[in-house]
Amino acid sequence: MNLKDLYTATPVARHADIRVIGDTVFVKNAAGDLDQYLMGPDGELWPVPEFALAKIKDWMTHLHGDIAAVKTVVDAIKVKVGA
Numbered sequence: 001m002n003l004k005d006l007y008t009a010t011p012v013a014r015h016a017d018i019r020v021i022g023d024t025v026f027v028k029n030a031a032g033d034l035d036q037y038l039m040g041p042d043g044e045l046w047p048v049p050e051f052a053l054a055k056i057k058d059w060m061t062h063l064h065g066d067i068a069a070v071k072t073v074v075d076a077i078k079v080k081v082g083a
Contacts, residue, residue, distance in 0.1 A: 002045060024038060
């Protein structure tokens with residue numbers, strides 16, 4: 001399947017559930033889960049294995065936690081400085 005086939009097979013109402021970032025395609029499936037595909041040089045879409053998606057989701061969770069921690073530190077500095 002290529003990107004054109006994906007859009008053709010997907011109802012127009014769900015086209016917003018398809019995101020293309022570089023050579024990576026994210027699709028929110030009917031269950032609300034995220035499917036990921038890598039696009040080859042010929043435009044062919046290759047599914048990313050579920051275990052890899054689990055690692056990416058875990059990494060994103062940690063990243064969001066790190067961002068929240070940085071915001072907390074910045075807010076504390078603002079209070080001390082009086083900004």
